[in-house]
Amino acid sequence: MEEVLSRTIDPKAPLRGQEFYELRLFEKANSLGTRYCVGQTHAAWSEIDRQVMFEGEEIEYFSILDEAKKRYAERRLILKGKGFIYSDMDPPL
Numbered sequence: 001m002e003e004v005l006s007r008t009i010d011p012k013a014p015l016r017g018q019e020f021y022e023l024r025l026f027e028k029a030n031s032l033g034t035r036y037c038v039g040q041t042h043a044a045w046s047e048i049d050r051q052v053m054f055e056g057e058e059i060e061y062f063s064i065l066d067e068a069k070k071r072y073a074e075r076r077l078i079l080k081g082k083g084f085i086y087s088d089m090d091p092p093l
Helices: 067-082
Strands: 001-004 019-028 033-046 053-061
Touching: 001 053, 001 067, 019 053, 033 067, 053 067
Parallel strands: none
Antiparallel strands: 001 019, 019 033, 033 053
């Protein structure tokens, strides 16, 4: 599962000055079995590069899927508390 959270849903809003968070829940196999991961990456417009730049990737690892899902929900709630209330996974208005 991958979700992009933003402060606006206006498709005509200029990218300049905007920031986003990508939140992911994914599996990663290793020699001991499957690990469940929750990843969060910050993205913001860079005037110097003239594009959206991704930075600050954070990944947490879990052995149990329900624990990863709980952490995903916690991170999503924290980001919504910071004003990132619009999701690309929400149904269109």
